[in-house]
Amino acid sequence: MRPATDHLPTTLWMVDDIPSRMVFAGRRWKVTDTPTRLRHSIWSGSPESNNRLCGWRFQGTDDNGLSLVFDVFREEDGWHVHRSYD
Template sequence: MKLVNDIPARMIYNGRRWRVTDTPTRLRESVWSVPLEHHHGLYGWRFQATDPAGESIVFDVYRAEDDWHVHRAYA
């Protein structure tokens, strides 16, 4: 995922390029459905992104030790 000023701007998901097309919302630990003892300090973002064909999806993404991961995608 590419951040601009520490805010998501674009990413690759499922082999497609996505551009963030709304104002991302910061997500904190309390919203994740994962065991927090394994993910202390987990944070992420929720945002709508649009691909070049015009399809838009809302994504919940989180930062793990190695990279960003899509937790959930809402079509």
């Protein structure tokens, strides 16, 4: 997987308000490191929102053992993957 160019939707589960697992690109991912809150990051949201969007960066590992790093953020319609890194 290469860096995403679109803000792709994802389903993210939290434990104590910290990401623990997600479903993205048809795969289940388990968070396998300590997630970092991206408080000062700004991504463009919908044109009418003009909000600062905060998110998380974490490593996720799928059922086959593939690990990627994800940057995710939340908008009104749910969580989105901003980027994924090999």
